[in-house]
Amino acid sequence: MFSANDFISATYSNTIEKGSFTWSAPSNIALVKYWGKKDKQIPANPSVSFTLNNCKTITKLTFVKRQNDTSKCAVQADFSFDLFFEGKPKEDFKPKIQKFLERVHLYLPFLAAYHFTIDTQNTFPHSSGIASSASGMAALAMNFMSLEKALNPEMTDDYFYQKASFLARLGSGSACRSIKGSVVVWGTHANIKGSSDLFGVEFPNVIHENFKNYQDTILLVDKGEKQVSSTIGHDLMHNHPFAERRFAQAHENLDQLSTILENGNLDEFIKIVESEALTLHAMMMTSMPYFILMKPNTLEIINAIWKFRNATKIPICFTLDAGANVHVLYPENVCEKVLQFIKDELVGYCQNGQYICDEIGIGSQLIINN
Known part of the structure; x- marks a missing residue:
């Protein structure tokens, strides 16, 4: 199991000038609820959720290397991004993305080296009352991790998914439960093997047929x-x-x-x-x-x-x-x-x-x- 320090990236073995990824990430519905949190999006109690299938966010991340690379400035990074929701600029979403980038920069130091275009849409109706922060932040985290994997191709799948969940949590707590698995536990619990406050983990035990589909x-x-x-x-x-x-x-x-x-x-x-x-x-x-x-x-x-x-x-x-x-x-x-x-x-x-x-x-x- 990884610690927060394990997610602090050092040097990368590859370089990449531009490209794009598109990920979908679903919403989830908690069965045991998370309500109350500590600093840095740490849950006050563990939770477990069903991952949904149809209610999801689809996010395309396009990136191009900036001429003025500020990625080595660890104190105050200068992030550059445009944000579109369903094809239209969405300025009122930008402060949340800015805050997310500030939170995760320590773990993704390449963020300030690129200009990003984030184009996102939901499969469920806008303003439907369904929380889209979990699916939205999970989809964005997956895109950023795809870029980091391109910079560091030796990355293992376990590291990839656990770090993605870790990053998603810093954007929206419940987003860490939307990365991988049909039943996901978030929060340290004595009887759940591998459970952590830092990221969601797939329910480790065999799930009865009654709960399939x-x-x-x-x-x-x-x-x-x-x-x-x-x-x-x-x-x-x-x-x-x-x-x-x-x-x-x-x-x-x-x-x-x-x-x-x-x-x-x-x-x-x-x-x-x-x-x-x-x-x-x-x-x-x-x-x-x-x-x-x-x-x-x-x-x-x-x-x-x-x-x-x-x-x-x-x-x-x-x-x-x-x-x-x-x-x-x-x-x-x-x-x-x-x-x-x-x-x-x-x-x-x-x-x-x-x-x-x-x-x-x-x-x-x-x-x-x-």
Whole structure:
């Protein structure tokens, strides 16, 4: 397992003047939630997520060597980049990218030596309420790592992917779970081999057939901007009266969920996943200042899911991220019945009737290497 110091690059064995890469990286949905962080994007508790397949960011990174190479200035690097979202300049995204470059420059000293054109797009609707920071930062990290691998062809795959996850985390914490694997653990946990606060790792144990091709239908309840950002929400955990117990609970739930993912117990899976979702929002409602991100239709959907599950015994459940949208999780073998239920009873609670059908994926993928 690598340490942060292992990711500080020394000299490179190759030179490259220009080129481009295109990577896709998916969003992910946490089953055990990460809420609260320390300095340098270190999580206050471990989390585990399903990697999605269809909701992804596709980012093309074009680079050309600059005439004035400032890469050797370790104190104050001068970065040069243009940013496009869906083909149009996106100036309001640039400060976040600038901050990301400043954070990772120690680990990617070549960044100041190039001018970059970053052209990014999402496969899910813009302003849909689905957080794109995880997929966006993961895709960008993969592109930068492809460039570093071109400069250092001897790099191993293990180093490549763990450093990519490490870098993605510095852009957006949950982005480290979007690099590689269908089920990803982030955060040090005593019973998860190889787990680390620095990067996400693939769940190390065999996953039961019940969870292969698991489905996630995302109900878009509210596509507006959240009234409280996730960054502020995380910070409010520092003085939260229930923080320490919550962090301990996350460790306990991850222990239980690890066993469940191996033995395929869907009833126990539902209990942990739904409890985690409600606990996340309970932390928001009991912080100071307190806030509520669920909407009335979020609660209507939750109650409808409970009623449907009790009546049919179909193992459908929900989870939530830090917002109003509802992720409906269920095994592939009940897909037809659940989708009919969603169309008949839940679509009316979605903004403009919108929902997205997704499933477990495998992580980031290289699309073009020029």
